[in-house]
Amino acid sequence: MLKDNLQELQQQETPFYVYDLNLLRQTLQLAATEAAKYNYHVHYALKANANAPILAEVLKAGFGADCVSGNEVKRAIESGFTPGNVVFAGVGKSDAEINYALDQDIFCFNCESSHELEVLNELAAAKGKKARIALRINPNVNANTHKYITTGLEENKFGINAWELESVLQQLSQLKNIQLIGIHFHIGSQITDLTVFKNLCTRVNEFQEWFVAHNITLEHINVGGGLGVDYYTPDANLIPDFAAYFGLFSQFLEVRPGQQVHFELGRSLVAQCGTLISKVLYIKKGITTNFAILDAGMTELIRPALYQSYHEIENLTSQKPEEKYDVVGPICESSDCFRKAVILPETSRGDLIAIRTAGAYGEVMASAYNLRDKATAIYV
Numbered sequence: 001m002l003k004d005n006l007q008e009l010q011q012q013e014t015p016f017y018v019y020d021l022n023l024l025r026q027t028l029q030l031a032a033t034e035a036a037k038y039n040y041h042v043h044y045a046l047k048a049n050a051n052a053p054i055l056a057e058v059l060k061a062g063f064g065a066d067c068v069s070g071n072e073v074k075r076a077i078e079s080g081f082t083p084g085n086v087v088f089a090g091v092g093k094s095d096a097e098i099n100y101a102l103d104q105d106i107f108c109f110n111c112e113s114s115h116e117l118e119v120l121n122e123l124a125a126a127k128g129k130k131a132r133i134a135l136r137i138n139p140n141v142n143a144n145t146h147k148y149i150t151t152g153l154e155e156n157k158f159g160i161n162a163w164e165l166e167s168v169l170q171q172l173s174q175l176k177n178i179q180l181i182g183i184h185f186h187i188g189s190q191i192t193d194l195t196v197f198k199n200l201c202t203r204v205n206e207f208q209e210w211f212v213a214h215n216i217t218l219e220h221i222n223v224g225g226g227l228g229v230d231y232y233t234p235d236a237n238l239i240p241d242f243a244a245y246f247g248l249f250s251q252f253l254e255v256r257p258g259q260q261v262h263f264e265l266g267r268s269l270v271a272q273c274g275t276l277i278s279k280v281l282y283i284k285k286g287i288t289t290n291f292a293i294l295d296a297g298m299t300e301l302i303r304p305a306l307y308q309s310y311h312e313i314e315n316l317t318s319q320k321p322e323e324k325y326d327v328v329g330p331i332c333e334s335s336d337c338f339r340k341a342v343i344l345p346e347t348s349r350g351d352l353i354a355i356r357t358a359g360a361y362g363e364v365m366a367s368a369y370n371l372r373d374k375a376t377a378i379y380v
């Protein structure tokens with residue numbers, strides 16, 4: 001895709017993000033088709049990428065919205081998602097955020113603590129409303145992913161732990177402005193080992209038994225997101241294996257009559273359609289390697305600096321023999337390095353560099369550190 005559009009890319013001021021809307025559509029369509037086989041409902045996690053053209057495609061695919069802030073709820077609704085298809089998670093929802101979501105009558109608050117339930121009940125009562133909620137349960141399942149994107153272990157801040165559930169149920173019986181409609185789980189991100197999701201299913205089944213034993217019928221089971229993508233060989237796996245992913249849940253998740261199953265996919269839907277394009281500013285000799293200094297840095301894509309994550313790096317304009325480079329950005333931080341010891345064709349000032357698989361958690365995490373300008377986005 002990138003080399004076919006090289007002329008257009010060369011005319012843009014760097015750095016910028018380029019999104020392949022065809023690939024996005026194909027990805028969304030496949031996910032929708034595979035989910036529909038089991039009547040599963042998918043909510044797109046806006047925090048992965050909330051650009052208007054991306055959201056428009058997600059909306060066309062018929063997905064709902066999974067939000068983790070009041071502004072995301074607002075963005076979703078203003079982008080055309082019906083409030084009945086919006087869920088709102090997060091450990092630290094502010095009063096203003098809750099009030100806004102209550103006014104919009106969103107589908108469900110995914111509640112993460114007993115204290116939050118108390119506050120939500122008060123705020124709903126003040127409006128004479130009843131808030132639909134799902135309890136976000138921490139299932140203590142290891143996602144086998146980077147520790148900064150693991151969320152389902154007891155040491156993590158997310159969700160309500162199993163041992164608190166008994167007292168939370170007692171509390172809920174007193175909270176008149178809250179209606180329990182389901183349970184919610186989200187154990188982490190960039191999960192590539194599908195057995196992790198099988199373990200999650202086992203835990204969800206156990207929690208369901210527990211609720212049944214307490215005479216509680218749950219209409220909704222939300223198993224979150226987290227499906228990983230191939231950062232190492234993106235072209236070989238541009239679209240994740242949604243058939244295997246949803247198929248695994250259909251095999252191992254016990255669904256009771258009348259229950260709806262929900263998913264919250266972010267990365268797996270949008271990561272591969274985005275690329276960060278940058279120009280080489282300088283080549284500088286180091287001791288064991290040369291530095292290729294780009295005009296993009298951690299301000300445009302922070303994942304390598306934040307989670308030591310791997311991104312494929314390509315030189316789109318050189319065909320020379322290969323050399324080794326540390327590919328770095330211009331920001332005044334030593335962690336502003338996309339990757340060390342990258343093999344690239346001999347690289348010179350002005351070459352166009354593509355940093356792949358940047359569609360998720362790229363542009364949304366951009367910062368103005370060093371008073372950097374916001375990079376633009378183009379769509380092809």
Ligand SMILES: *Cc1c(COP(=O)(O)O)cnc(C)c1O
Pocket residue numbers: 045047048066068089090186188189190224225226227264265266267268360
């Ligand atoms: C981030 C997040 C997601 C999406 O995770 P991906 O790994 O991008 O699929 C889903 N649900 C919740 C609650 C989240 O915080």
